[in-house]
Amino acid sequence: MDFFRLLSRGAKLDHDSEIFTKKQEKKADDSERIVRELDFFHTKTPSHEHDDNKSKKQKNKADEDDTDQKPKFAKIESTIPYRKSNIKGSDVPQPLTTFEELGPRFGLSEQLLSRIRFATPTQIQAEAIPGILHDRDILACAPTGSGKTLAYVLPLVELIRKVNENEKSSSAGMIKGLILVPTKELATQVLEQFTILTASGRAGVKANVLSKSLLARLTSDSSDRPRPGDVLIATPLRLVRALNVIGLDSLRHLVLDEADRLFDTTFAEQTDQILATIAKTRQSSLQKTFLSATMPSSIETMALNLMVDPLRIFISPGRAAATVDQKLVFAGSESGKLVAIRQMVKGGELPPPVLIFVQSVERANALMHELVYDGVNVDVIHGERTESQRKAVVEKFKKAQVWVLICTDVFARGIDVHGVNVVINYDVPQSAQAYIHRIGRTGRAGRTGKAVTFFTKEDVEAVKIVVNVMRESGCEVQEWMTRMGKADKQMKKQLKRKPAERDEIGTQQKKLKAVEKKHMKAERDKREEAKRKKEEKKRRKKKVAAAAASSDKEDEEEED
Numbered sequence: 001m002d003f004f005r006l007l008s009r010g011a012k013l014d015h016d017s018e019i020f021t022k023k024q025e026k027k028a029d030d031s032e033r034i035v036r037e038l039d040f041f042h043t044k045t046p047s048h049e050h051d052d053n054k055s056k057k058q059k060n061k062a063d064e065d066d067t068d069q070k071p072k073f074a075k076i077e078s079t080i081p082y083r084k085s086n087i088k089g090s091d092v093p094q095p096l097t098t099f100e101e102l103g104p105r106f107g108l109s110e111q112l113l114s115r116i117r118f119a120t121p122t123q124i125q126a127e128a129i130p131g132i133l134h135d136r137d138i139l140a141c142a143p144t145g146s147g148k149t150l151a152y153v154l155p156l157v158e159l160i161r162k163v164n165e166n167e168k169s170s171s172a173g174m175i176k177g178l179i180l181v182p183t184k185e186l187a188t189q190v191l192e193q194f195t196i197l198t199a200s201g202r203a204g205v206k207a208n209v210l211s212k213s214l215l216a217r218l219t220s221d222s223s224d225r226p227r228p229g230d231v232l233i234a235t236p237l238r239l240v241r242a243l244n245v246i247g248l249d250s251l252r253h254l255v256l257d258e259a260d261r262l263f264d265t266t267f268a269e270q271t272d273q274i275l276a277t278i279a280k281t282r283q284s285s286l287q288k289t290f291l292s293a294t295m296p297s298s299i300e301t302m303a304l305n306l307m308v309d310p311l312r313i314f315i316s317p318g319r320a321a322a323t324v325d326q327k328l329v330f331a332g333s334e335s336g337k338l339v340a341i342r343q344m345v346k347g348g349e350l351p352p353p354v355l356i357f358v359q360s361v362e363r364a365n366a367l368m369h370e371l372v373y374d375g376v377n378v379d380v381i382h383g384e385r386t387e388s389q390r391k392a393v394v395e396k397f398k399k400a401q402v403w404v405l406i407c408t409d410v411f412a413r414g415i416d417v418h419g420v421n422v423v424i425n426y427d428v429p430q431s432a433q434a435y436i437h438r439i440g441r442t443g444r445a446g447r448t449g450k451a452v453t454f455f456t457k458e459d460v461e462a463v464k465i466v467v468n469v470m471r472e473s474g475c476e477v478q479e480w481m482t483r484m485g486k487a488d489k490q491m492k493k494q495l496k497r498k499p500a501e502r503d504e505i506g507t508q509q510k511k512l513k514a515v516e517k518k519h520m521k522a523e524r525d526k527r528e529e530a531k532r533k534k535e536e537k538k539r540r541k542k543k544v545a546a547a548a549a550s551s552d553k554e555d556e557e558e559e560d
């Protein structure tokens, strides 16, 4: 999805706009002008409190520049080596060295700081927390499991607490922070982080997930419709249904967690609609934080162009977490994969909790039948399970009542289950991003983990992508892997759109079906035989009765 297509779609949604009607007939190569005219978030009318002459100059220049260009940043001065190449922007705040510093530097209360359960901030937290507290726009890319959630939840709690304090009741219950995430599970997880920091609501900040029931109450005709709360955490699909009832006049902070996913084809239309609505409603400055463990260049450019004087915090971009030991296993064929996984189960190579990723719902269900037959404590999660089923499965997995969880890419992003030991890519993922996020479910928060990717001859191109990530992440790459070369660009695109075609999983399932069929036939035969015997008996009984009746008649005649 590129920026211009995305924006021109945003314009189409704005049916009343003059820009839209004028623009309708224009061709795609007019897109640069469209970008300038649409001006999402009013990025061309700076009102930022940190504006200085330098950033104004930068913005004026940006007005003249083509907006599809990546903004240029001066290198920052720092004695810390990693900052020079990874952190970009003007007036970059000093990083945090401890959480305690947040008291004297930004006025965070001891009560709030006492709820942080960690000794030291991670790199992304050290950079992003001061940035957000300075009300700067942030584009952040940092490894899976590096604590990006706390990096934005903590400063949001503080900033919104201050707003509540200043505005008293005028904006009570109105949304000041909006967090967009791609899945319901992730929304719940983000809410948990708020709950930890605002236990018993004493921080004065109320966060809610836009659940089905909240959506129903918000959109009901009843006069006592609830207010959404200070922070609303939502998935794009559900949020678009609530856009005209939630009221965004008080919105000050927007977070896109897993930003690259929210801009890809699955969600782009809804995300675009949400951004366009915010742009219409929200006239003054809005602080934006976009984060992910992966940030393709096209998304990076788009995101930076939506921001005012941003801080670009990229820590190990394009790499899998260094704490994950990555392995590739040639399984030969589909049945070879099953053999390999059974061997791993038998050989104790799958210490729970374990996640197994497959490419489709059908394959997830089929693999589950296979492993259930083997006596593995296994369950499955995918987009075709109901919300309550998904919730229950995640709970069970977190409580170690389920040891092996089979999943589709629904579960690949953001989900933080403590201590996942192994991630198996039963089917090779369709992109480098999918690979990085899937294997990032293990090796989190400094722990180590293991990722094993099975492949067959159908996966020649996809495996090149995996090898490249392995190489970039500093993993040991064997000689045969280096000979594979780079994945072809066209093939990469094709693969993203459509996964490899594979033979069905499931010798066991087929066998079960055959046994079931045989059993059903035997039952049917038995029933028919019983019916036949019953009728035969009935017939015989009738015959005997008829014979008896005729002999009685003969006797009577003889007596006469």
Ligand SMILES: Nc1ncnc2c1ncn2[C@@H]1O[C@H](COP(=O)(O)OP(=O)(O)OP(=O)(O)O)[C@@H](O)[C@H]1O
Pocket (backbone or CB within 6 Å): 118, 119, 120, 121, 122, 125, 142, 143, 144, 145, 146, 147, 148, 149, 150, 292, 293, 413, 414, 415, 416, 440, 444, 445
């Ligand atoms: N400063 C810290 N020190 C140690 N652990 C931390 C710290 N901050 C957060 N964590 C823990 O690290 C784990 C991963 O955090 P989080 O889910 O925010 O990662 P993430 O960077 O968002 O990962 P992903 O990209 O996969 O979504 C969580 O269990 C969290 O509690």
